[in-house]
Amino acid sequence: MLVFIQTIASGILIGGVYALIGLGMTLIMGVMGIINLAHGQLMMVAMYITFVLFTHLGLDPYICIFITMPSLFLLGIVIQKYLLNPLIKVESILPENQVLMTVGIGMVLTEIARFIFTSNYVSIKTPYAAKAIFLKNISLNLPMCIAFLIAVFFTLLLFWFLLKTDTGRAIRATAQDKEAALLMGINTPRITYLTFGIGSALVALAGTILLPIYYLFPDIGGPFTLKAFVITILGGLGSTIGAIVGGVILGIAESLGATYVAMGYREAIGFVIFVLVLIFLPGGLKSITKV
Amino acid sequence: MKSVKIILLAIFFVIFPLIVRSDYYLHLMIIAFMWVTIGTAWNLLAGYTGQVSFGHAIFFGTGAYTAGLLASKLYISAWWGMLLGGPCAMLIAAFVGWVCFRLRGPYFALATLAGGEIIRLVAVNWESLTKGMVGILLMPSFKSKLPYYYIALGIAILAMLKVHLLMRSKYGYWFLAIREDQDAAEAMGINTTLYKNISLLVSAFFTGTAGAFYTNYMGFIDPSVVFSLHYISIMTILVVIVGGVATRFGPAIGAFIMVGVQELFRSSIFGLAPKWVSQAHALVFGIIVVFVIMFMANGVVGDWHKISRVFKRAR
Numbered sequence: 001m002l003v004f005i006q007t008i009a010s011g012i013l014i015g016g017v018y019a020l021i022g023l024g025m026t027l028i029m030g031v032m033g034i035i036n037l038a039h040g041q042l043m044m045v046a047m048y049i050t051f052v053l054f055t056h057l058g059l060d061p062y063i064c065i066f067i068t069m070p071s072l073f074l075l076g077i078v079i080q081k082y083l084l085n086p087l088i089k090v091e092s093i094l095p096e097n098q099v100l101m102t103v104g105i106g107m108v109l110t111e112i113a114r115f116i117f118t119s120n121y122v123s124i125k126t127p128y129a130a131k132a133i134f135l136k137n138i139s140l141n142l143p144m145c146i147a148f149l150i151a152v153f154f155t156l157l158l159f160w161f162l163l164k165t166d167t168g169r170a171i172r173a174t175a176q177d178k179e180a181a182l183l184m185g186i187n188t189p190r191i192t193y194l195t196f197g198i199g200s201a202l203v204a205l206a207g208t209i210l211l212p213i214y215y216l217f218p219d220i221g222g223p224f225t226l227k228a229f230v231i232t233i234l235g236g237l238g239s240t241i242g243a244i245v246g247g248v249i250l251g252i253a254e255s256l257g258a259t260y261v262a263m264g265y266r267e268a269i270g271f272v273i274f275v276l277v278l279i280f281l282p283g284g285l286k287s288i289t290k291v
Numbered sequence: 292m293k294s295v296k297i298i299l300l301a302i303f304f305v306i307f308p309l310i311v312r313s314d315y316y317l318h319l320m321i322i323a324f325m326w327v328t329i330g331t332a333w334n335l336l337a338g339y340t341g342q343v344s345f346g347h348a349i350f351f352g353t354g355a356y357t358a359g360l361l362a363s364k365l366y367i368s369a370w371w372g373m374l375l376g377g378p379c380a381m382l383i384a385a386f387v388g389w390v391c392f393r394l395r396g397p398y399f400a401l402a403t404l405a406g407g408e409i410i411r412l413v414a415v416n417w418e419s420l421t422k423g424m425v426g427i428l429l430m431p432s433f434k435s436k437l438p439y440y441y442i443a444l445g446i447a448i449l450a451m452l453k454v455h456l457l458m459r460s461k462y463g464y465w466f467l468a469i470r471e472d473q474d475a476a477e478a479m480g481i482n483t484t485l486y487k488n489i490s491l492l493v494s495a496f497f498t499g500t501a502g503a504f505y506t507n508y509m510g511f512i513d514p515s516v517v518f519s520l521h522y523i524s525i526m527t528i529l530v531v532i533v534g535g536v537a538t539r540f541g542p543a544i545g546a547f548i549m550v551g552v553q554e555l556f557r558s559s560i561f562g563l564a565p566k567w568v569s570q571a572h573a574l575v576f577g578i579i580v581v582f583v584i585m586f587m588a589n590g591v592v593g594d595w596h597k598i599s600r601v602f603k604r605a606r
Contacts, residue, residue: 033397034397035397035401083581083585086585087584087585087588090584090585090588097584097588099397099400099401100528100532100580100584101580101581101584101585103525103580104577104578104580104581104584105577105581106577107521107525107573107576107577107580108574108577108578108580108581110577111571111573111574111576111577112574114573114574115570115571115574222520226404226405226408229401229404229405230405233398233401237398262416265412265416267408267412268409268412268413268416271405271406271408271409271412272409274402274405275390275405275406275409278390278391278393278394278402279390279393282393282394
């Protein structure tokens with residue numbers, strides 16, 4: 001029983017961070033109608049920035065948030081403005097050009113990282129990395145808890161932004177109906193690259209707060225792209241609430257799988273959920289919650 | 292006129308190994324033929340039927356492992372895999388189609404991508420069957436590359452011929468109708484799910500056969516190669532996009548270009564360039580993707596008029 005509770009608890013903690021990754025993807029998905037397959041790779045970039053700042057300047061990873069988020073925000077805007085938006089005008093037989101483009105961008109980012117940092121696994125050693133909090137008999141890893149709290153804080157901030165500010169409303173309007181939003185005087189191209197920037201910033205945050213827990217190598221992006229994608233499908237395409245619930249579910253399922261099935265299948269759990277969702281609940285959680 | 296050119300080209304490929312005796316170039320040709328087969332198969336599903344798959348490694352790997360397991364578990368020749376690899380890939384494809392054709396467009400693409408990752412993880416972890424990352428090692432049957440050359444050429448020609456005939460039959464029209472407008476096709480009384488599945492099955496058959504050939508030729512397979520997302524699934528897409536989506540000879544031309552470019556950079560431009568060039572070959576690969584999608588979305592064949600215009604102006 002104790003093992004079970006322990007597993008659930010650590011699942012929820014990692015799920016909070018997954019929710020951040022999924023939120024970024026679902027925002028981009030909602031506004032542009034494409035899945036960003038460079039999502040995990042953007043996270044990898046943020047992690048390497050943090051790694052360099054930590055090793056060369058000795059900056060604490062949690063302070064690096066204020067550097068990685070703005071820089072990835074800018075990177076996201078550049079990608080959307082100069083690489084993805086021009087593709088809308090290119091005529092081709094396959095409508096998936098933008099998705100393929102994100103694959104290409106992801107590959108370029110990974111290979112640049114490999115070129116600079118080689119394929120070696122690196123990690124950062126913080127004094128609090130191995131510390132744990134005890135709630136009765138359950139031990140919670142301290143960096144995990146901090147990561148979870150930061151994730152919750154930024155999720156709330158994002159919701160405030162989407163619900164209360166003008167830009168947030170414009171983003172939601174564009175996601176609902178691009179043409180109508182354009183007619184209402186919203187600069188939709190600007191909204192698309194702003195959204196891509198926000199999505200990138202969110203995933204940068206996730207990467208930065210995960211770095212004290214994870215090891216880092218150039219290919220780390222791929223698995224996280226797939227996780228984000230599973231969360232997006234699980235939550236329902238373009239649904240923000242769904243992404244949060246989906247992220248937590250994925251976190252719990254993964255940690256249950258790692259405890260009770262086999263460590264090697266940890267990554268596969270997400271895909272099994274994915275296939276089950278497609279078969280039994282094609283609309284994702286969105287079709288139940290209606291948000 | 293066109294058929295004369297094709298026959299001349301065929302004759303050229305048949306006598307090529309008799310002129311060029313270098314094993315290195317024959318190897319490149321064999322790999323290129325393999326990609327012609329896979330690219331042609333993908334083109335049928337994605338280019339003509341409009342169902343972009345990011346998971347052709349599923350079928351390639353299934354074919355490869357069919358041949359490998361026949362040899363390592365049943366102790367019969369891996370060449371039987373050439374017969375069984377295709378049907379086994381079709382079996383998997385039937386399941387993939389059942390699940391993934393519930394989705395459309397980009398979502399279908401991503402579902403196949405996830406499918407590819409699932410099967411890779413299963414192959415890595417099911418060690419009692421597949422030996423996991425250790426892989427399966429076979430003794431190659433022939434020392435010379437000649438038999439492999441003709442087999443690969445044969446499969447490639449067969450695949451191109453089959454797709455060509457299919458596209459000239461009624462099925463071809465149904466496939467195109469589904470690509471152009473699925474709802475309209477459905478309204479015209481076309482059973483879209485059925486024909487999408489047929490397209491997928493044919494595509495999977497040739498990809499699986501190519502996979503079985505790969506096992507026989509290379510003599511070694513492991514999940515990280517034959518189920519690889521980047522080196523198989525994405526490479527397949529690149530081959531077709533570079534050559535030209537939904538064109539008859541696009542995949543074939545794309546295969547030769549991509550294998551050539553890859554080898555060019557892997558060998559640091561024949562050893563002339565400094566060594567870091569070969570380290571950057573994957574980076575170049577990514578840059579090619581970005582470049583092709585930006586400027587030549589319809590590939591070398593599809594955008595030929597654009598390319599020839601540039602050359603004319605230069606002259």
